[in-house]
Amino acid sequence: MPDTILVVIEQREGTLNRVSWETISAGQAIAAATRWTLEAAVVGAKVAELASEVAAKKVAKAYAVESPKLEPYTPDAFVAALKQFITAKQPKLVLMPHTYQVRDFVPKLATAMGRTVISDCIGFKHESGKLVFTRQMFQGKFSADVSFASEAPWFATFQNGAFRGDKAEAGASAAPVEPVSVEIADNLVRNKPQEVFKEAKQAVDLTQAEIIVSVGRGIKEQKNIELAKQLADALGGDLAASRPICDSGWLPMDRQIGSSGQTVAPKLYLALGISGAIQHIVGMKGSRTIIAVNKDPEAPIFEIADYAIVGNLFDIVPPLIEEVKKAKAGG
Amino acid sequence: MKILVCMKQVPQKDAPLKLNETGAWIREDVSYEVNEPDAYALEEALRQKEQHSGEVVVITSGPARAQQVLREALAKGADRAIHLEDNAFVGLDAFNTAKAFAAAIKDEKFDLIFTGLQSDDYGYAQTGVVLAELLGWPHATIIMQIEKKESGIRVKRELEAGYFQFVDMPLPAVLTIQSGINKLRYATLIGIKNAKNKPLRKVAIAEVKSAIGENLQKIERLYIPQKTKKTEHIEGLPAEIAKKLVDKLRNELRVL
Ligand SMILES: Cc1cc2nc3c(=O)[nH]c(=O)nc-3n(C[C@H](O)[C@H](O)[C@H](O)COP(=O)(O)OP(=O)(O)OC[C@H]3O[C@@H](n4cnc5c(N)ncnc54)[C@H](O)[C@@H]3O)c2cc1C
Ligand SMILES: Nc1ncnc2c1ncn2[C@@H]1O[C@H](COP(=O)(O)O)[C@@H](O)[C@H]1O
Numbered sequence: 001m002p003d004t005i006l007v008v009i010e011q012r013e014g015t016l017n018r019v020s021w022e023t024i025s026a027g028q029a030i031a032a033a034t035r036w037t038l039e040a041a042v043v044g045a046k047v048a049e050l051a052s053e054v055a056a057k058k059v060a061k062a063y064a065v066e067s068p069k070l071e072p073y074t075p076d077a078f079v080a081a082l083k084q085f086i087t088a089k090q091p092k093l094v095l096m097p098h099t100y101q102v103r104d105f106v107p108k109l110a111t112a113m114g115r116t117v118i119s120d121c122i123g124f125k126h127e128s129g130k131l132v133f134t135r136q137m138f139q140g141k142f143s144a145d146v147s148f149a150s151e152a153p154w155f156a157t158f159q160n161g162a163f164r165g166d167k168a169e170a171g172a173s174a175a176p177v178e179p180v181s182v183e184i185a186d187n188l189v190r191n192k193p194q195e196v197f198k199e200a201k202q203a204v205d206l207t208q209a210e211i212i213v214s215v216g217r218g219i220k221e222q223k224n225i226e227l228a229k230q231l232a233d234a235l236g237g238d239l240a241a242s243r244p245i246c247d248s249g250w251l252p253m254d255r256q257i258g259s260s261g262q263t264v265a266p267k268l269y270l271a272l273g274i275s276g277a278i279q280h281i282v283g284m285k286g287s288r289t290i291i292a293v294n295k296d297p298e299a300p301i302f303e304i305a306d307y308a309i310v311g312n313l314f315d316i317v318p319p320l321i322e323e324v325k326k327a328k329a330g331g
Numbered sequence: 332m333k334i335l336v337c338m339k340q341v342p343q344k345d346a347p348l349k350l351n352e353t354g355a356w357i358r359e360d361v362s363y364e365v366n367e368p369d370a371y372a373l374e375e376a377l378r379q380k381e382q383h384s385g386e387v388v389v390i391t392s393g394p395a396r397a398q399q400v401l402r403e404a405l406a407k408g409a410d411r412a413i414h415l416e417d418n419a420f421v422g423l424d425a426f427n428t429a430k431a432f433a434a435a436i437k438d439e440k441f442d443l444i445f446t447g448l449q450s451d452d453y454g455y456a457q458t459g460v461v462l463a464e465l466l467g468w469p470h471a472t473i474i475m476q477i478e479k480k481e482s483g484i485r486v487k488r489e490l491e492a493g494y495f496q497f498v499d500m501p502l503p504a505v506l507t508i509q510s511g512i513n514k515l516r517y518a519t520l521i522g523i524k525n526a527k528n529k530p531l532r533k534v535a536i537a538e539v540k541s542a543i544g545e546n547l548q549k550i551e552r553l554y555i556p557q558k559t560k561k562t563e564h565i566e567g568l569p570a571e572i573a574k575k576l577v578d579k580l581r582n583e584l585r586v587l
Contacts, residue, residue: 100488100489100490103456108460110461111460112464116425116548117457119456132551136556137453142555143556144552144554146549146550146551148547149547149548190469192500194496198493235586235587259492260491268584288584291576302558303556304560305562308563310564311572315569316573323576324577
């Protein structure tokens with residue numbers, strides 16, 4: 001039997017999480033490099049339809065791994081189902097998107113099988129027959145190439161945005177879909193999840209903002225937020241922040257940009273004292289122009305900035321406010 | 332409730348990091364601090380204890396310098412500390428770190444174990460969940476609220492894109508805590524003084540050696556990420572930078 005790569009697709013209540021196409025894309029790239037066979041599995045209560053959707057992509061086979069106990073999602077049921085399935089199919093490599101749901105169960109799954117997960121990868125390399133995965137470390141300040149030092153199955157998860165979902169190749173013809181029903185014991189599932197909900201409507205909508213001045217921990221103290229506010233006002237823009245600023249209560253939560261805040265795409269995003277952790281970047285990388293002010297020349301935010309100002313924001317911002325005011329006054 | 336909090340010492344957020352001779356790790360002569368979500372995990376444990384009584388124990392694995400995070404936790408109100416002390420702990424993967432913790436606490440009976448949701452250095456986002464599986468306990472991740480119930484607890488999980496979910500679960504359990512779950516306290520002078528007399532158990536690597544094995548994954552090399560975007564640097568004195576930037580904003584970006 002040839003070595004296989006298994007992509008586990010994420011779905012909620014019959015809707016496919018689009019980030020799964022990125023993982024298919026990653027799987028196709030690894031399959032091309034290694035000549036291993038690519039297969040995909042959708043896991044849930046009723047997922048045959050989704051499995052057919054996945055089977056339209058260039059994969060050798062799609063599985064619908066089903067049990068009524070897989071809805072709603074719980075880590076206990078997912079691990080039981082996938083452990084059974086993976087033990088039976090023996091893929092060499094199992095790929096998933098690094099979503100909140102996958103983070104919740106994949107370390108448990110790997111541990112239950114005596115294996116490990118290389119998590120939150122941004123790429124892979126196939127070097128003289130050896131597969132290594134690239135992931136960020138030290139909050140994005142370094143990249144690391146990481147290899148498996150254990151037996152297959154190997155587990156790896158890919159960061160949101162690491163591969164292009166729209167580049168997932170369609171197959172010449174639809175791949176076969178195989179239904180697989182898994183047994184999950186009655187008393188196995190311990191967590192009782194309630195309905196998923198969204199907190200009360202946000203008061204501030206930054207998605208329409210054209211200019212955003214965003215502050216990070218480099219602002220040091222709550223009272224200094226005023227400085228950023230003055231710059232935002234001078235530019236006629238809105239004030240936003242990284243998560244730690246909102247966690248500290250210096251600005252309300254609805255001004256937070258990032259994976260657990262708002263996703264914005266203004267004409268101008270001015271980042272003041274923000275390091276550029278991936279969870280922040282996913283919320284603002286679509287901005288047309290990014291200007292970053294940071295005293296650390298190695299700060300990851302500079303990797304995506306159009307304009308970089310290496311320096312102390314407390315030196316840079318005051319004259320900037322004055323210049324902007326002058327320009328606006330027609331100077 | 333008896334709660335264990337896993338607290339890791341990591342390089343300070345704005346410490347300048349350099350590669351060491353192996354090219355697979357950093358030079359360790361930098362300043363360190365407590366991993367941010369772990370500080371929130373400790374705060375949450377202290378609050379739970381204040382409400383429901385019990386005990387808060389903190390644990391770390393790492394070299395002698397890591398004792399600092401335990402000292403700070405004791406000063407903030409933790410009752411006692413466990414230090415798996417050895418340089419070798421720094422290089423363990425999440426699987427083996429969790430195995431070492433499980434071995435070190437095998438004679439204890441905790442109701443809850445808190446970890447941070449991920450570490451700033453490795454960023455595995457795994458240690459807590461692996462530990463739960465090794466202990467055979469249920470777990471929940473990215474927790475923003477914990478409420479004790481008749482039987483067990485109700486926790487609030489953060490999901491993507493502003494969604495949340497409550498989950499009811501039995502005890503004992505492992506929870507991975509998200510930053511921002513509460514407001515952190517400062518250590519008081521009296522707290523710092525009292526901390527000196529609180530118990531701190533040291534565990535040598537030999538004591539847990541039989542529990543841990545070879546790493547299951549290996550860092551081949553560490554490097555500065557390649558840039559993908561063309562970035563223009565704006566340099567000069569602050570006043571010059573301000574002028575140049577406003578010129579760009581007006582004439583190139585046309586936002587002024
Ligand atoms: C599941 C999860 C979800 C998350 N969701 C989000 C999210 O939605 N949004 C978000 O932002 N984060 C989120 N985070 C947190 C994220 O990982 C980072 O911790 C956070 O973005 C860091 O914020 P920061 O850049 O403000 O702080 P730091 O990383 O501390 O960076 C501060 C920066 O300021 C610079 N600086 C310091 N002083 C000065 C000065 N005087 N002048 C100029 N520069 C200075 C420093 O060099 C440093 O680069 C999430 C994390 C996780 C694990
Ligand atoms: N060496 C360590 N000492 C103490 N706690 C740790 C250690 N490694 C991991 N942890 C805990 O596990 C969490 C997740 O770490 P990680 O799996 O590396 O992302 C951290 O936030 C800590 O609470």
